[in-house]
Amino acid sequence: MSTRFTVWAPAAGRVEVVTGGTRHPMEAKDSGWWEADVADAGHGTDYGFALDGADEVLPDPRSPWQPNGVHGQSRVYDHERFAWTDQHWHGRPLPGSVLYEMHVGTFTLEGTFDAAIERLDHLVALGIDAVELLPVASFPGHHGWGYDGVHLWAPHEPYGGPDGLKRFVDTAHARGLAVILDVVHNHLGPDGNRLGSFGPYFTDAHATPWGDAVNFDQEGSDEVRAFVVQNALMWLRDYHFDGLRLDAVHAITDQGAVHILEEMSRAVAAESAHLGRELFLIAESDLNDPRLVTSREAGGYGLDAQWSDDFHHALHAALTGERQGYYCDFGSLETLKKALTKVFVHDGTMSTYRGRRHGRPVNVGETPAHRFLGFLQNHDQVGNRAAGDRIGPLLPSPGLLKVGAALLLLAPFTPMLFMGEEWGASTPWCYFTDHRDPELARAVSEGRRREFARHGWVDGVPDPQAVETFRRSVLDWAEPDDPHHADLLEWHRSLIALRRAAPELNDPRLTAARVETDENGARWLMMWRGGVCVAANFGGVPLVLPAAPPGGRPRLLLASDPAIHLDADETVDSGPTSVALPGASAAIFSLTSGHA
Known part of the structure; x- marks a missing residue:
């Protein structure tokens, strides 16, 4: 038994790999790489690297296993030891899928991969197609969001480590669920980050909110780019993930001719062909730039989808009436109409919040709608509120939760739910950390x-370091059995089932969606997707809306309120022609022509 250890340390004059207290000299190779074969080292062997004779032993920049935390030694992990059972899994296409965003640490009381496995049947019954995990790369402490990870190749040990993650993905595939991983390549956390000791992983040529930028375009960047691309492929290959969500790509600065996102897109496409599995990349970006999801052949980056913050902001502001911060540019139903039909509200228009023009138009005639993710809640939009409050308590009427769900799940975009949203979870989801460095904490x-405080929220801001802030954010799995929560859960199930059953609701053409609104007195919106219509009453008073043109015959498919009904015009003999909506309600009906 032996293991070949490799590490990139271009500035070092001497490198040793340390196992069991013994230092083994490494041989210098091309381009700053070092390697050494160590006998009697194998799966489970702890190791680290010493640079230029230093006493300090550093973890491996590509450590596959950090069982003792971010500051501990690395441990050899043999990927071949795990017995996968998903050999017949070929993935799920992103078009037509419904996503579910999950934070492993707060999804269950136990906060582990194995505990999350026990809840997968809930997601199957809901109609979910793909689970998106918030980052699981090893980060400081026990609990946290995961966006301050420092060992990008090692699954977080408190969640269950490498084997636990593989069990989760393997079981999800057995249930017919794809699994997506949120990865962070725009920065690393400060606590335990030792990449800079090995090489030029960072550069001060570009500034970021987290300090020096990841070096994608300066001297020595070739190996850094390879580090990031190979990290992406590792998750897809070794852990059988079906896709990756790329965090905040607008914070990546790369002035090279071939952007790192395009390079990654090309590499993932090749890996998909090699593995014979559907693989995809989803970007988070606030640039409102369709180039991200434009094909490489057409001069884009070739990513498969990107988050649509404008849709969230438009729907959230229309439902809640909030106008602070970035919501100041949203709120009218006309704004929501534009988000539903044009994707970006800011498509080169003036942004009051930014004080400048923002974005560029989407080619709605050519770009399929599934390339944009729509959501009403997610970890950022909930967790970055002062108290981590979900949308339910912000609404003037609880019926608007169903209105929001209907527009989200039946809109042209790929919909995503945030864990617990489907039953209107009462638990907040706060920003929480577990930094062990007192100064950083x-x-x-x-x-x-x-x-x-700058936004006027002085009271009620939970301390991120308080354990209670974390505990309050854990889902309460007794809630789905409560009648009120169960009713909302069934509404989400019915909407997802309808989305799957009606071909019009999977039509990728943005031009096939038609929206009408009115804010003169009553506040209503009607969205047609082929022969299916969503009629939404945002106001607090009942109203009647036309349900069919002359000669049409509507059929009620779903109603958020039992008082919703179709009415007939007594002057014509053509069946129901209007729909009566109580305040804060939504009806979905289909249209058929003729009198059959």
Whole structure:
């Protein structure tokens, strides 16, 4: 038994791999790489690297296993040892899928991969196609969001480590669920980040909110780019993930002729062909730039989808009436109409919040709608509120939760739910951390208070470092059995089932969606997707809307309120022609022509 250890350390004059207290000299190779074969080292062997004779032993930049936390030694992990059972799994296409965003640490009381497995049948019954995990790369402490990861190749040990993650993905595939992983390549967390000790992983040529930028375009960047692309392929190959969500790509600066996102897109496409599985990349970006999802042949980056914050902001502001911060540019039903039909509200138009023009138009005649993810809630839009409050308590009427769900799940875009949204979870989802460095912990807590004080939120800002802040964010799985929550859960199930059953609701053409609105007195919106119509009453008073043109015959498919009904015009003999909507309600009906 032996293991070949490799590490990139271009500036070092001497490198040793350390196992069991013994230092083994490494041989210098091309391009700053070092390697050494160590006998009697194999799966489970702890190791690290010493640079230029230093006493300090550093974890591996590509450590596959950090059982003792981000500051501990790395451990050899043999990927071939795991017995996969998903050999017949070929993935799920992103078009037509419904996604579900999950944070492993708060999805269950236990906060582990194995505990999450026990809830997968709930997602199957709901109609979910793909589970999107928030980052699981090893980060400091026990609990946190995962966006301050420092060992990008090692699954977080408190969640269950490498084997636990593989069990989760393997079981999800057995249930027919694809699994997507949120990865962070725009920065690393500060605590435990030792990449800079090995090579030029960072550069001060570009500034980011987290300090020096990841070096994608300066001297020495070839190996850094390879590190990131190979990390993406590792998750897809070794852990059988079906896709990756790329965090905040607008914070990646790359001035090279071939952007790192295009390079990654090309590499993932090749890996998909090699593995014979559907693989996809989804970007988070606030640039409103359709180039991300434009094909490489047409000069784009060739990513498969991107998040649509404008849709969220338009729907959230229309439902809640909030106008603070970035919501100041949203709120009217006309704004929501534009988001539903044009994707970006800011498509080169003036953004009051930014004080400048923002975005560029989507070619709605050519770009399929499934390339944009729609959501009413997600980890950012809930967790970055002062108290981590979900949308339910913000609404003037609880019926608007069903209105929002109907527009989300029947809109042209690929819909995504945030865990617990489907039953209107009452638990908040706060920003929480577990930094062990006292100075960093204090800075995070104080910085959070200062951030919200600028927005006028002085009271009720939970301390991110308080264990209770984390515990309050854990889902309560007794809630789905409560009649009120069960009713909302059934509404989501019915909407997803309808989306799957009606071909019009999977039509990728943005031009096939038609929306009409009115805000003169009553506030209503009607969205047609082929022969299916969603009629939504945002106001608090009942109203009657036309349900069919002359000669049409509507059929009620779903109603958010039992008082919803179709009415007939007594002057014509053509069946129901209007729909009566109580305040804060939604009806979905189909249209058929003729009198059959």
